[in-house]
Amino acid sequence: MNPLSDFIIDVNNVSMKFNMSKEKVDNIKEYIxxxxxxxxxITEFWALKDISLSIxxxxxxxxxxxxxxxxxxxxxxxxxxxxPTTGSIGVYGTVAPLIELGAGFDYELTARENIFLNGAILGYxxxxxxxxxxxxxxxxxxxxFVDVPIKxxxxxxxxxxxxxIATISRPDILIADEILGVGDYKFQLKCEQRMNEIISTGATIILVSHAIEQIEKMCTHTAWINKGRLMAFGPTSEIAPQYMASLQ
Ligand SMILES: Nc1ncnc2c1ncn2[C@@H]1O[C@H](COP(=O)(O)OP(=O)(O)OP(=O)(O)O)[C@@H](O)[C@H]1O
Incomplete structure (x- = not known):
């Protein structure tokens, strides 16, 4: 039996390096x-260093x-x-990434046209x-606003x-970056409700949020990272108080 069959996500010693230039250059030609x-x-910057965790x-x-x-x-x-620059990631299921929402939109097109454009990108x-x-x-x-250009x-x-658009499918894994901070309070509740519906189908969610209460409500496990390193990982009931204490 595959020892990983129980896992839906397996992050192994992942590190991510960015090359950064600190000089101020006015245009791309001058830069080149x-x-x-x-x-x-160019300075090397490690945004992630040796992260390992499994879900x-x-x-x-x-x-x-x-x-x-x-x-x-x-x-x-x-x-x-x-x-990642080094390390490996195993993801065992279909993923709906709710990050950079609207990244696939054409701002000259209307909402209606963008729905079909995005659908095509998603394979519908x-x-x-x-x-x-x-x-x-x-x-x-x-x-x-259905026929208004989204610009x-x-x-x-x-x-x-x-x-x-991103949540019309029922993925195995839903990945969201501060998504519940989008829009007004009423819309946030709607988003939370839809995410809960998706979770109730047995899906796994991965959520970045500054609101620890949201994580406590929705996530069984928490990874606390600081300066690219994994400070702690485990059940949310254990990690959330540790993280909160670090902020005092
Ligand atoms: N494409 C990139 N090129 C260079 N540096 C980057 C790039 N993306 C992120 N970084 C740097 O990596 C570090 C981590 O960024 P990241 O966006 O992952 O942090 P974060 O914890 O999500 O922050 P926030 O809570 O502010 O959203 C930051 O110092 C950022 O400047």
Missing amino acids: VRLVKGRIK RRGESLGIVGVNGSGKSTLLKVIAGVMK SRAAMSAKFEEIMDFSELQE NFSSGMVARLGFA
Whole structure:
């Protein structure tokens, strides 16, 4: 028997390095000229260092840490949006990444057109998207704006549309970055309710949130990271108080 069959996510010694230039350059041409002449100093920055954790089917993971600790980077690496510099990730199920909502949108197109465009990107046929169309419009509460180019939308409206589209499928793993902070309070409750519906189908969620109460409500396990390192990982009931104490 595969010893990992119990796991839905397995993160093994993952590290992520970014190359950063601290110099101020006015444009990309000047940057390239200086880079070629060796006049740009590149510094290595490790956003994640040696992270290992595993999540079993039926468990959910919350990721906490102060600003810039590496939470979003860890989420993107698990979602497969970024490849880690070293280490490996095993993901055993279908993933719906609710990160960078609206990243696949064309801002010149209307909400209606973007629903079909995004559907195509997600691999749905036009007929399948037509069947889901009303549900998406209802959920996002943007009926009045269905034929308006989304360049005229507020960022909250774009995120609502993105969330409604991304959650029409029933994935094994739902990955969300501060998603519940999108939109007004009423919409946040709707998002939370939809995420709970998805969890009740047996799906695993991975959630980055600054709101520890949200993590306590939705995640069985928590990973606390600081400066790219895993400070603690375990049941949320144990880790949440440790993290809160570190903030005092
Ligand atoms: N593409 C990138 N290139 C260079 N540095 C990056 C890149 N993405 C993230 N970083 C750096 O990596 C560190 C971790 O960033 P990350 O966004 O993962 O933190 P975070 O914990 O999600 O922060 P926040 O709570 O503010 O959203 C930060 O110092 C950030 O500047």
